[in-house]
Amino acid sequence: MRRIADGVVRPDWRQQLATQGIVYNDTPTPDGGTMSYWREGPFYDFTSSEIDVLSASAATLFEMCVAAGDFIIDHNMFQLLGIPEFAWEQIKRTWWDDETEPGGRSKGDYSPSVYGRFDLRYAGEYAGRPQLLEFNADTPTSLPESAVSQWYWLQQTGQGKDQWNMIHEMLVAAWQRNISRLRQARTHLLDPLTIHFACDRSEESGEDLFNTEYLMETARQALAPLGYRTKFLWMDEIGAGDVQAGDRFYDSDGQHIDVVFKLYPWEWMLGEQFAKQCFRDMSDPRRDSTVWIEPPYKMLWSNKGLLPVLWHLYGDDPAKRDLLLPAYFESERPAWMTSYVRKPLLGREGANVSIVVDGVTTASTPGDYGGPFVCQAFAPLPSYPDQRGGEWHPVLGVWMIDGEPAGLGIRESAGLITDNLSNFVPHTIDHNGPQ
Template structure:
């Protein structure tokens, strides 16, 4: 959110006050961050007693730190502060138990208490994020609160709270806190209590609302009438690959699309935001524990380079994709694709045009915001020269690259696509240039990082076998992507959250989390009893995945080029089988936040690169 500067503001990390309970609040003026103190991404992560509190020095971090210091419990990770209002438990750290947390709307008949969490909705001065503060004193006509990331100036001398908010007690005992007319809204307060009288009723989601509905569109008056605009380069590339104006390879699916409920859509948004934070936390944890990093099968001499990539605050993730199974049996994440994910154009553009062409009513395109969110993410990147898109000579990568080029250019950056790497060359300064002499400085790629790492592994084999190893006349992919003078999106550190070895780490850090499937580096009795899926820690498009049921029968299996890689074992949680197709939900992020949804379908339980992307819409509430 945007703050008004004043002469009393102090720089980032400077104490601005000490709250009741002896908890320090710090300035969060990021524009004044000292790069000599805050050198890396890890330096912005706040820990107390080894327990993660949040990102320095945001409002969520202060609230969690105050509760831990004074109450001994913390709330779970959230992407946005307003999402705290939906939490219904906190975790007692010493006893590792859950305690009830109840929410009371502004105007409730239960007054807030010392230590209550005060929550603002997104909007107004808290655009997109909302806000959270700790209530430190309650009166009939006001409350006193302590917080971070609201102002950057010190609290008044001798005052152990940041500000007061006017309150009014109604005739019926209803307690109201003042909301100014700037668009910011107080949702209410949260109290750790078992007494739910006058609290917001926590309605449990109806399981059936998570079922995906298979639907059939009506055939338009003109059969096979065109709907892709072939004057647009990305749509023409998609048209050529699909051999016509169609979204599905399979003729039996030509008119098929899927509906999800608005409740399921909200659940996907919440899960995506929360899981992104969890994967980032796990990435930091892995890079701080060498014994875990060894399990990721990465070239050892690159470990420090990966750590530097993570530490570099400019190396931010632009976009990524989660793969989910969603049905009445729950919502579970399979994996996180934040290296070289696909299906952006299908979800961000084609499915919307398909739904419009077939005049599908009663819902909203689930990918309608994806393109605009990608544009917003690229606008947030401080880029001062041409962005080169590197892609393989592949029809799918062609339209994928053209779609992303459109987003980059709409964000105001200059962009060029390079197909293959044969046209790249070294210049006299040992820098890499394109065929027109433009130096490569910023890259977005469709190549997987592992392709470059395989080149390194092969070179190491040559050296070990005493094969003469000369510098190549032309730059190799690894020369480009691992070049210290080139910034690559998505960054090198995405090798960690994209690697399936992260999944057992997540289960250790977040035991019994509702979005996670039990996953282990070893096949254990629990997995054998439930049925399990064997996955290589590095793999693409479903290659070398094997599914074994509770009777130890292999019910699905795919070959590939990753059979020599180490494996993980994940609890079997099948995709829903709907009208003869298995359906996987994919959600996309931009700047680490939910940006859109789509589906991939197949007659096989294992989704691969040939699986169809069909249209998905969120049904309007009835």
């Protein structure tokens, strides 16, 4: 793994990005200016064996996260994760999926999951195994640039033999597989079925909107040949009647919402006026309840509390501990851990993160997220110099589509905390240019 600092610069790269839908490339900076989110020119190059390591490690991490979800539920750790009680039962039911109890009675409700993203620390095959920083399991973004924009970049610049990027194809297959299975599990769903797609109107950059529209396009490609429909709406257009009186969730046209993908975090939904109503609606298998994608059980994984649970389960496992960094809930941080990264359970985009080295805070970011916090052992991101004397620190985002590793998107930053001012940088496999 190496950073190529002086790759090909396409003369029309900004126009290319805009044509592909990346309308949020110009990122506002704290000084009132703007910066380019996409970094044209530099890229990261990997060997095929390094990609194999990343893929195998992500698959193992996913299995570990499944075991961690079982552990959280079995030990009733919801309160420790800050999840309100009214959501517990439906988290369990969607987690159990369509498992059956002795005698054949269903334990849960089949609720599809389409995607997620592991953020990993990795510096190549000679520097040890990848290590999990966190699991963006509920509402990860940077999907179109990972799936589409960097693929076109590869084709147009010809700087590598290949790219780890099966994201689009696997998304289309995942929609086909999951919605077909959903129809089998919930025979009351109308034919033709409409899948709604929703995001937050107040997000001004357009990033959430385009990520949602891209996912809607992959669903359209998958489901239109089967006679299914897709339809966009804003989150604030979702109407909620009195569920206890038999009313249902519907869109602004009065259409019942059978299935909806929402690029809107569950922890935000838990604070909405209709939150309890949403879970009451889902909890009654006798009614035509709305199916939410991603499902409620993703709250077990998108929460940073997953990190100490994983360390508790695998910290003594010689085959798997190298994929993790030691992590503890802040209240349980051992005395020996004096260098660590302090993260809020529900923080996003690097907000309210602090790096502590030998008991001294060396870096921190502002934000609106409070505690509780987890403490993860400090392991600096790898450092790659550029021709101007700067240093760049990459985080590797491995996309998981329907539980399977599908591709790679890289964000890099000048500092050791990856935040909303980081850059997206494309990658290749087996670049043949100068070292």
